Amino acid sequence: PIESIESFNYYASSKPADTTLRVQFSQTGNPGDWRDSSGNPGGWDILNEGFHSIGLSGLGWFGNNFYYKMEFYSNPHRDATPVLDEISVSFIMPYPIEACLSANPIRTITCEYRKVACEDDETTVCSISKDTNAHVGSADKYGNVGEPGFKVCCKLSL
Secondary structure, three states: OHHHHHHEEEEEEEOOOOOOOOOOHHHOOOOOOOEOOOOOEOOEEEOEEEEEEEEEEOOOOOOOOOOEEEEEEEEOOOOOOOEEEEEEEEEOOOOOHHHHHHHOOOOOOEEEEEOOOOOHHHHHHHEEEOOOOOOOOOOOOOOOOOOOOOEEEEEEEO
């Protein structure tokens, strides 16, 4: 499980005049559990154009569940709307990935980031997008030919 949810990161390439882009967060997704980054129930964080990070560590959230809700409002003439290109969530794991993989104290697990494929004596554990560790996916999601990312390749040794 996640030890701490640290931040919500985003890139909005366009936010025309008189438009609004906003976000709420929840750990349950249930009505009444949505709040802003300060913890105000029903509150919203307003997003701006460009790359930004909204701190979430003050919420004290942990565990495997995290939800976000976005709202896009066009201008009064309905001829412009904000554009959200990318989001990611930064979090802290309570222990290194090696601790999750083996409880055998006699063997050692070594893991490497590989650009496309693991070596023959390695197992692909998961994949990550680009250099950030923010987007973690199944073994075949990131790091494929023509797609930026890395495979997390591990092998067990004595």
